[in-house]
Amino acid sequence: MTTAPTASGEIASGNTASAHNEPDLEPSRVEQRRKLVTAIPGPRSRLLHERKLSAVSAGVGTGLPVYVERAGGGILVDVDGNHLIDFGSGIAVTSVGNSAPRVVSAVKSQVDDFTHTCFMVTPYEEYIAVCERLNALTPGDGEKRSALFNSGSEAVENAIKIARVFTGRTAIITFDHAYHGRTNLTMALTAKNMPYKQGFGPFAGEIYRVPMAYPYRWPTGAEHCADEAFEAFVSQVHTQVGEQNTAAVIIEPIQGEGGFIVPSPGYLRRIADWCCQNGILFIADEIQSGFCRTGDWFACEHEGVVPDLIATAKGIAGGLPLAAVTGRADVMDSVHGGGLGGTYGGNPVACAAALGAIETMEVEDLCGRARQIEALFMPRLLELGAKFDVIGEVRGRGAMLAIELVTGGADKTPNPALTAALNAYCHSQGVVTLTAGTFGNVLRFLPPLSAGHDLLNEGLDVLEQAFVASL
Numbered sequence: 001m002t003t004a005p006t007a008s009g010e011i012a013s014g015n016t017a018s019a020h021n022e023p024d025l026e027p028s029r030v031e032q033r034r035k036l037v038t039a040i041p042g043p044r045s046r047l048l049h050e051r052k053l054s055a056v057s058a059g060v061g062t063g064l065p066v067y068v069e070r071a072g073g074g075i076l077v078d079v080d081g082n083h084l085i086d087f088g089s090g091i092a093v094t095s096v097g098n099s100a101p102r103v104v105s106a107v108k109s110q111v112d113d114f115t116h117t118c119f120m121v122t123p124y125e126e127y128i129a130v131c132e133r134l135n136a137l138t139p140g141d142g143e144k145r146s147a148l149f150n151s152g153s154e155a156v157e158n159a160i161k162i163a164r165v166f167t168g169r170t171a172i173i174t175f176d177h178a179y180h181g182r183t184n185l186t187m188a189l190t191a192k193n194m195p196y197k198q199g200f201g202p203f204a205g206e207i208y209r210v211p212m213a214y215p216y217r218w219p220t221g222a223e224h225c226a227d228e229a230f231e232a233f234v235s236q237v238h239t240q241v242g243e244q245n246t247a248a249v250i251i252e253p254i255q256g257e258g259g260f261i262v263p264s265p266g267y268l269r270r271i272a273d274w275c276c277q278n279g280i281l282f283i284a285d286e287i288q289s290g291f292c293r294t295g296d297w298f299a300c301e302h303e304g305v306v307p308d309l310i311a312t313a314k315g316i317a318g319g320l321p322l323a324a325v326t327g328r329a330d331v332m333d334s335v336h337g338g339g340l341g342g343t344y345g346g347n348p349v350a351c352a353a354a355l356g357a358i359e360t361m362e363v364e365d366l367c368g369r370a371r372q373i374e375a376l377f378m379p380r381l382l383e384l385g386a387k388f389d390v391i392g393e394v395r396g397r398g399a400m401l402a403i404e405l406v407t408g409g410a411d412k413t414p415n416p417a418l419t420a421a422l423n424a425y426c427h428s429q430g431v432v433t434l435t436a437g438t439f440g441n442v443l444r445f446l447p448p449l450s451a452g453h454d455l456l457n458e459g460l461d462v463l464e465q466a467f468v469a470s471l
């Protein structure tokens with residue numbers, strides 16, 4: 001779609017009618033079109049940013065300092081009145097869209113009833129209802145239990161606690177390029193030093209890192225990646241850790257912050273089977289990849305893997321802070337009473353939001369919608385890849401897609417400078433993109449599943465212009 005200046009000089013997209021088959025997405029109360037009325041960031045955002053710099057710790061960064069006033073569908077509206085296309089969903093959180101109607105009404109009614117009691121003091125039904133939904137929706141037919149927390153990091157920490165109690169072992173296996181959070185234990189699990197770990201040690205012990213099956217960068221070529229990565233995994237755990245000491249292997253079925261790395265087909269399955277043979281728990285960190293994002297409820301379903309424990313957060317509650325560990329009943333129930341919990345874990349307002357978000361995913365078939373988004377994005381990204389040899393690889397699944405940027409041609413040297421330039425160009429044109437990757441050379445796309453076809457196409461038009469402008 002072309003962009004045309006309007007009488008007021010703003011950039012606005014053309015028609016909003018879609019000729020494509022879209023599921024019945026709830027109409028958003030925010031006008032679904034890109035509109036730039038000031039430079040990005042605009043004057044009001046700049047003023048707020050000055051306040052930010054003098055009030056907020058410099059340690060808390062912002063990728064794009066436009067300050068948001070309203071949001072819905074695939075659009076963020078900033079305080080200057082700019083409408084930006086959202087290709088990030090607040091890092092895969094607002095998959096159902098911002099302020100999705102069912103989330104808003106569930107939250108409003110819960111806030112009217114009560115806001116907090118602490119589930120460990122005087123419990124309430126909403127917590128149980130979320131656990132029931134999680135037990136039913138996660139892979140595996142066996143009996144399951146769940147426990148609720150506030151953040152993804154907290155869910156990962158608790159999955160490790162549970163695995164250690166159940167197995168009576170301490171060692172945890174994690175992977176190159178992994179990201180599991182920013183608390184002490186999860187920093188130890190996370191691979192990348194800058195900015196996540198630098199200066200924050202010492203880190204928790206009994207964490208061991210093994211190579212990731214990263215097809216694009218596997219030294220002997222993608223075709224050898226699955227076998228060789230699996231052999232390296234088995235051999236390193238055996239020689240450096242000992243199977244009998246290993247409580248769990250934790251892995252993101254598609255790695256997130258590490259660069260949207262999709263492991264070679266079959267790799268996850270082999271790791272999970274090997275864990276099972278060795279009395280080691282397989283923990284899937286589906287915090288970024290879960291809740292319809294990849295076109296299935298959970299990314300490990302695509303590989304036919306049933307994890308022993310699964311950590312979820314981000315997309316679970318339409319923007320409210322909630323996280324969970326779900327898994328085998330015998331594992332989850334092995335923990336002594338009072339061993340798991342927290343003041344706010346499973347807050348009733350967050351639980352109500354999760355019930356509204358999950359209902360939205362079901363009613364609007366957002367797994368199907370994620371597959372439609374893949375069908376829209378993939379051909380266009382591949383077309384860009386054919387045109388611009390700095391795109392080393394196009395990868396991902398559903399609405400969790402990325403391009404890895406390199407020096408060009410056969411040279412796979414990471415190109416973080418170009419990645420930053422493309423990202424900055426998209427931002428300046430009102431498209432909120434995110435970067436990722438151990439080498440800072442991945443541009444990732446995580447649009448809300450509620451975003452319309454035309455809007456997404458327009459965002460991709462801007463991405464194409466970014467290459468022309470940056471190369």
Ligand SMILES: *Cc1c(COP(=O)(O)O)cnc(C)c1O
Pocket residue numbers: 150151152153154156179180181182252256257285286287288289313314
């Ligand atoms: C975001 C993320 C986390 C950490 O979640 P927080 O809510 O930020 O603590 C853990 N694992 C993965 C895969 C993530 O994407």
